[in-house]
Every structure is written in structure tokens, then in C-alpha cells.
Amino acid sequence: MNESVISANNLSLTFETNDGPVHALQDINLDIEKGEFVSFIGPSGCGKTTLLRVIADLETPTKGVVKVNDMSASQARMERAYGYVFQAAGLYPWRTIGGNIKLPLEIMGYDKLEQKERVTQVLELVELSGFDKKFPWQLSGGMQQRASIARALAFDADILLMDEPFGALDEIVRDHLNEQLLKLWATTKKTIGFVTHSIPEAVFLSSKIVVMSPRPGRISKIINSNLPSDRTLEIRDSKEFLDIASQVRDELRKGSSDE
Amino acid sequence: MNKIRDFWNLVGPVFTILLIITAIWYASAVWLNSAWAYDKAKRANVSISFSEMVSDTMIQEKPLLPSPHQVIKEIYKTTVLKKVTSKRSLIWHGWITLSATLLGFAFGTALGIILAVGIVFSKSMDMSVMPWVITSQTIPILAIAPMIIVVLNAVGVSGLLPKAIISMYLSFFPVVVGMVKGLRSPDQMQLDQMRTWSAPKTTSFWKLRLPSSMPYLFASLKIGVAASLVGAIVGELPTGAVAGLGARLLAGSYYGQTIQIWSALICAAILAASLVAVIGVIERITLRKMGIQI
Numbered sequence: 017m018n019e020s021v022i023s024a025n026n027l028s029l030t031f032e033t034n035d036g037p038v039h040a041l042q043d044i045n046l047d048i049e050k051g052e053f054v055s056f057i058g059p060s061g062c063g064k065t066t067l068l069r070v071i072a073d074l075e076t077p078t079k080g081v082v083k084v085n086d087m088s089a090s091q092a093r094m095e096r097a098y099g100y101v102f103q104a105a106g107l108y109p110w111r112t113i114g115g116n117i118k119l120p121l122e123i124m125g126y127d128k129l130e131q132k133e134r135v136t137q138v139l140e141l142v143e144l145s146g147f148d149k150k151f152p153w154q155l156s157g158g159m160q161q162r163a164s165i166a167r168a169l170a171f172d173a174d175i176l177l178m179d180e181p182f183g184a185l186d187e188i189v190r191d192h193l194n195e196q197l198l199k200l201w202a203t204t205k206k207t208i209g210f211v212t213h214s215i216p217e218a219v220f221l222s223s224k225i226v227v228m229s230p231r232p233g234r235i236s237k238i239i240n241s242n243l244p245s246d247r248t249l250e251i252r253d254s255k256e257f258l259d260i261a262s263q264v265r266d267e268l269r270k271g272s273s274d275e
Numbered sequence: 276m277n278k279i280r281d282f283w284n285l286v287g288p289v290f291t292i293l294l295i296i297t298a299i300w301y302a303s304a305v306w307l308n309s310a311w312a313y314d315k316a317k318r319a320n321v322s323i324s325f326s327e328m329v330s331d332t333m334i335q336e337k338p339l340l341p342s343p344h345q346v347i348k349e350i351y352k353t354t355v356l357k358k359v360t361s362k363r364s365l366i367w368h369g370w371i372t373l374s375a376t377l378l379g380f381a382f383g384t385a386l387g388i389i390l391a392v393g394i395v396f397s398k399s400m401d402m403s404v405m406p407w408v409i410t411s412q413t414i415p416i417l418a419i420a421p422m423i424i425v426v427l428n429a430v431g432v433s434g435l436l437p438k439a440i441i442s443m444y445l446s447f448f449p450v451v452v453g454m455v456k457g458l459r460s461p462d463q464m465q466l467d468q469m470r471t472w473s474a475p476k477t478t479s480f481w482k483l484r485l486p487s488s489m490p491y492l493f494a495s496l497k498i499g500v501a502a503s504l505v506g507a508i509v510g511e512l513p514t515g516a517v518a519g520l521g522a523r524l525l526a527g528s529y530y531g532q533t534i535q536i537w538s539a540l541i542c543a544a545i546l547a548a549s550l551v552a553v554i555g556v557i558e559r560i561t562l563r564k565m566g567i568q569i
Binding site for chain 2: 096103
């Protein structure tokens, strides 16, 4: 039996707005085990990003609890239990790529030597070796996003939360980064939470797919993937892949048909 | 050949504008001073031709609008030909104004940054201080300057400091406004990111907010330094026209010395432009060092 690193119990989050309450999340129950790659997929407004932000303690639930590494979400954040990758790379233009990756290490008080070692190490992981002295504007969008992933990997967090990290990139770059991410997952054995609105991306990457539907934001189905863990892009033409993809698609269609 | 063309592309427009301004200036001088030229001729009972009138408008002692070459001659006479220690040297007067400007600018920048940091970090300061900052600028500086001079004089402070304080009064405002905007320029995502690293507020100030505010700070400093100069000049008016460019302006207007007024004005303009240019150079160096593309 694997240990659960993220668990949500009867989680609800309601935003009070001028137009009345918005039920962003309702009765979410979820367990993520160590080393899983979990995708959250659903139409916009289904609360997938909100759920990730609740896990990261960037939003506070109105009901229910989230446990991360057996701690409350806010404790886990204080303990720096996770790295978070946002939709935009968000690199500081006045810092080099190396300097950007060092930033969380500086904040967390790693010593200079260790910082340097880790920068080299994570740049290698995202295949950006030799770019540490470059400034963000000298890199393409895809490379910037890889640098931001490197930044999230630089410190010792065994959870990686990613909010549509490749949403703004074109499909070719995206395919390439997806392959890289899988390799990275295999080498680092991190637990990954990944928000996306692309069915092929979710199926290609995940060991578990959480399908969500809107109004109120809720989990409509959790699909476990039985695809082998060492995948290449070719797997997308296999029958198993297409089966899972059509399961996800059916579920998404069901979710949107009750409107 | 290309180099000459590049140089012309750079200098040409500036030169053209300068030429147009000079032409308008000369034309205005002729137009404004002609009344006096005709008046003189009428009293001497002679009639003058157009060209005689034009040449008279260029050499009047107290013209309504001095011609450019008269002003340039006056500036040359009072800078190059006078010792800098002389009370008639524009360089001496300029230095007095400049020292008050720089001191006031330093005070104003410091005060502006301190207030901005307070406003960004404390909600109550945002609500209580900001309205006063804005109110302070709605009072005409000409009304408040003499009072500052008189009050400080009563407690025994005179000379440079009162002028610097008036200068500060004008220059802190753009710095507050620019820095508040600059320190608030990081977006929600960048602040969230700091949160995910559970960074303390001071860390996100030094590593995120302050560097983000730099382009805003320099824009404010450019306005601030020009305002400082205005403050220093205004501060020199109520002191009884002793020293400084402001004193030259006032003395000139007492005695109708329009050429003196204009040469002091031009000097003030050159000083202001140089100060803004210096800030511009520091801005370029700093932002380039920070790797920010301008």
C-alpha cells in the first residue's frame, strides 16, 4: 500500500461575489499517492486551478481539510513541501537564468556553494545546461518555462504542482516539453499535480486523471491509466491511449451536458 | 558617406527645431520691440524705415523681448568673462541654486521613498498619508515658500536649508507616486510565487518589489529633479534677491533688466536639462546592469 501525500476531505470553496456566491469547489474527495502523476482536467470554471491553489495554500477552503505530507496545507507551505509552476514562467528580468533558479534557494538559506551545485544540476535536468548566465529575454518561451520548472525543482520538495505550465506554448514545443517532463518524473520520482485542458496532454502524462465539471466545481470521475510508465509520443496512436482519451472525453461531455 | 547620413538623421531634427525656435524668437522680438522703436523715432521727430526699425529692435537696452544674440552675449559676459566668485557671475548664482536643488532633491527622494514604502506596507498609512501627500501639492508653492523661509528664519535657520526644504516639498511628490506604483507593480502571480516559497515580507520587498520599482523610480526622479530646481528658484524669491538664479530673476524684474531675466531663465533651463540628462545616464547604466531592456 502506497502512502498518500495529498488528501482532500469534503473540500468546498465558495467565493462571495457581488452576483452572489460562486461554488468554485464542492465536496472534493481525493487521495494522491507518493510518486503519482495526477492531471486535473475540465472546462474552464470547473475549479481545477482553484483545487491546485487550495493544495498549495494559496486559497483557503471554506469547508473540509487538505493534508499535504500529513500536515495542514499552510504548514506544508511553510515547510516548503512543494514547488509550484505557474502558467507564465514569471522569471525576473533583472536576474540571469541561474540567478532566477537561485532565488528560492537564497530565500530558503542554502549556502552559496550548494546553490551553485543545484543550479547546474537542475539546468541539466531540464536540458538547459550552459544557459545560467543568459537573461530571460534571450530565451524562447519554451526555454523560459523549462527554466521556471528548474526553479521549482531546485529545492528539496518532493511534490511538484503545475498550473497549465505549457498552456501558452505551441503544440510542437508542448509535445517536446511533455516528453521531457515524463523523463523528469521518472528520474526525480516526484509526486506531480498537473492542471491542463488538453485531453491528449493529460492522458499522455498521467498515471491518474481527475475529470472535473463546473457549477459547482466538482470531481466527476477519476480515471486510472494503465499505460506503461516509459512512454514516447508514439503511444498516442495506440489503442490503450485512445481508449483512455475517449473515456475522458465522454466524461467531459457528460459534465457539460447538464447545462 | 553612411556615417554622415546617420549623423544627420540624429542631429538633423534637433537642429531643425532649434532653427525654427530661433526664427520664431527673432520674429517675435521684432514684433514686440517695434512699438518702442517707433515710439522713440516719433519723439525724435524722425521717420524710420522698416530695416532701421528691425535693427533697432535688436539692440534695445530694455527690450520687451530680448533677441537671442543679446541673451547669448549676456550669458557669455556673465559666465566666461566674470570670475566665478564674482556676485555678477551667473556660474556663482547657478551654483547657489544648484546646491539647494541637489540637497532638496536628496531630501525629497529620501522622504518620497520612505513614505512610499510605508504606504505600500501599511493599509492605515495608505489611507491616512496619501490624501495629505496629494493635498500638499494643491497648495501653490508661491504661497507657502515665504512662510517656510520666515518660520525657519525665526528659529535661526537660514541660507541653504530653507531653500532645500522648499525644493524637497516639490520633489518628494513625484517620487511617492512613482514608487507606490513601482512597489505595487509585481503582479499577483509573482506575489503568489513568493508565497509558495513562504518568503517573509522583507524578502519579497528586497528581492521582488524594490527591483521591480526601479524603472518607475527613475521616471519619478526625472520629474523630481526638475521640480527641485523650480523649488530652489522659488525659495530664492522671498529672501530679498540676495543670491541664486531666482535672485537674478527678481532683481532683473525690479529694474526692468529683461536681458538679465532671460539669461537667468535660459541658464535655469540648461541646468534643469543637464540634471534630467544626468539622471537619464544613471538610469541607463542601472537598468542595463540589471539586465532590463530599455
